[in-house]
Amino acid sequence: MSTVQTHWPSTVFDGAEAIADAILYEGYLLYPYRRSSAKNRVRWQFGVLVPPAWGAAHGLNDSSVAGSAESSWQQTECLMEAQDSAIVRIRLRFLHLQRKMTELRTTDGGYRPVDRIDVGGRTEFSFDEAVPREFDVEAPVAELRHGRRFHVSMPGGEDVEALVDDRGEPLGRVVRRRWPLSASVAVSAVASPAPFRLLRLGMRVENTDRTTPADCPRDEALRCCLLASHTLATVSRGRFLSLLDPPEWAAQAARECRNVHTFPVLAGAPGTSDLVLSSPIILYDHPRIAPESPADLHDATEIDEILSLRTLTLSDAEKREARATDPRAAAILDRVDAMPPEVLERLHGAIRSLEPIPRSVDSVTEPERPWRESGTEAGDAAETERVLVAGTLLARGSRVRLRPRRRGTDAHDMFLDGRTGRVEQVLLDIDGSRFLAVTVDDDPGAELHQWYGRLRHFRPEEVEPLAGEVAAQ
Known part of the structure; x- marks a missing residue:
């Protein structure tokens, strides 16, 4: 097992680290950013790689797709065009738990743990923080044909900060403690059947810790977990293929890629293909942070304006607690x-853009929509009367069978495929494309969704008219 680690300039992954940082800290601490908030009492929901014995004891080592599932490993497979002399560089990124403990000085000169310390207008709570970690490896494609395994070792440590009162007398201390981490990264590049030279790049990250008892509580197991684990990969003199929208000649090879607990997308600027981000959070190709966003709020999928306004409304007492x-x-x-x-x-x-709205009733082209389920707000789309699908005009009340796009990244697609529903609206987007707002049959909340307009949206090519609908004349 190789243990060599190579550090490169940050420019190697330019264009991807901003979105990768959002993944790293997504959910790290949620608004209102206070320890007492219920949603901040159970943390670390994405990309958690647990010690293998602990995971087996708790039934976590399954093979689910990307999501919040915990496991001792995650696996990425993606497609790459490259010669044997090309260099593959991989960066594993994760958070290392750091337990902050407040301790009060005793009369005999020792220290005892307490929940909080107040000193000189400052308050400190005991709380779990985290330290960002990176591990870089590289190898030529020729070596990866035989597979390489790299050992990841992060030492533990302890930092102590003394707290003194107004007279300079020791009052207590803040102790930040980290436990050793052990993991491995297995990398391979094997030929993938295709009419052109094509390789399947595999990256498997495993937690290899053997010190965590299988029966310990989750809070203790987290000390030896990789948190928010994800990978970046780049290739010199080569390119990656999109698994979401592969060229036709590589479509079968894309379907054969097996991604578990994580999913790779093309990263960097649109139009580039030499960089991949494999994330436990489902993304589209070339994801990016909105340019209007001033900084991370740890709620990367939320709305900055609402979070900022709500943060401004926190009371002084709430802000003191958040700071502590x-x-x-x-x-x-x-x-x-x-x-x-x-x-x-x-x-x-x-x-982002303004264009005239065409009125063609058979338009079926629509840009990728980030969520299946959303409310339709005034100004977002205009309602039209009907749309032509497979020779049938669909309108409000039409019955359809759902066939979500196979290459999309919406996690709901796998549950909706083949279900039937009713068209509630035919909508015209600002770019001239049409889509259908649908309620799904057997959905217990269908009436409620209809009442407040929270419907599921589909492009015309993602539905099939059911028998009995009127064909266009």
């Missing part, structure tokens, strides 16, 4: 408090 919870929470408060009005105004929204 975690330094990153304190940084968020400082950023929001100092946000100029023009920055906050910019968060209100942005129109």
Whole structure:
């Protein structure tokens, strides 16, 4: 097993680290950023690689797709065009749990653990923080044909910060403790059947810790877990193929790629193909942070404007608690408090492009939509009367069978495929494309969804008219 680690300039992964950082800290600490908040009491929901014995004892080592499932391993497979002399560089990124403990000095000169310490206008809580970690490996494609395994070892450690009162007398201390981590990264590049030279790049990350008891509680097991684990990969003199929209000649090879607990997408600027991000959170190709977003709020899939406004409404007592919870929470408060009005105004929204709306009733082209389920707001889309699908005109009340796109990344697609539903609206988007707002049969919340307009949206080519619908004349 190789243990060599190579560090490269940050420019190697330019264009991807901003979105990768959002993955790293997604859900790290949620609004209102206080320890007492219920949603901050159960943490670390994405990309958690647990010690193998502990995972087996808790039935976690399954083979689910990307998502919040915990397991001792995650696997990425993607397609690559490259010669044997090309160099593959891989960066494993994750968070290393750091337990912050507050301790009060005793009369005999020792220390005892306490839940909080107040000193000199400052408050510190006991809380779990995390330290970002990176592990870099590289190898030529020729070596990867035989497979390479790299050992990942992160040492434990302890940092102590003394706390003194106004007279300079020792009052207590803050102890930040980390436990050793052990993992491995197995990398391979094997030929994939295709009419052109094509390789399947495999990356399997495993937690190899053997020190965690199988019967310990989750809070203890987290000390030796890789948190928010994900990988970046780049290739010199080569390119990656999209698994979401592969060329026709590589479609079968794309279907044979097996991705478990993570999924790879093309990263970097649109039009580039030499960089892949494999994430436990489902993404599209070339994901990016909105340019209007001033900084990470640890709720990367939420709306910055709402979070910023809500943060501004926190009381002084709530802000003190948030600052005492975690330094990153304190940084968020400082950023929001100092946000100029023009920055906050910019968060209100942005129109990326404006084009005339054509009126063709058989238009079926629509850009990728980030969520299947969403409300239809005024100004977002205009209702039209009907749309032509497979020779049949569909309108409000039409019955359809759902056939979501096979190459999409919406996790709901696998559950909706083959279900039937009723068309509630035929909508015209601002770019001239039509889509159908549908309620799904046997959905116990269908009437409620109809009432407040929360419907599921499909492109015309993603539905089939059911028998009995009227064919176009």
